[in-house]
Amino acid sequence: MAFAATELQFLQKNGFTGKQMAVQLQCSPSLNYKHLRSAGMPMRQKYDTITDAELEEHISSLHSNHSNAGTEVRSLPNWLLWSFPITTND
Secondary structure, three states: OOOHHHHHHHHHOOOOOHHHHHHHHHHHHHHHHHHHHHOOOOOOOOEEEEOHHHHHHHHHHHHHHOOOOOOOOOOOOHHHHOOOOOOOOO
């Protein structure tokens, strides 16, 4: 059972999930994913195609919009730790 690449492209571009595509094409989801991969249209990209410069720009934007994000690690405050004492049944 082979599918035309145009059928796969149409369904993929119109937001069908892999399972929905399989129902539409009357095949199993695994066979659908196999045909998508062989047509060079995997449902999920393993790696993003963003360049290093674009990544740096995105990170810089995040840091400027959220200046405290990722700059410090906080532990629970002592008062919260004291509120929930650990008990044992010895």
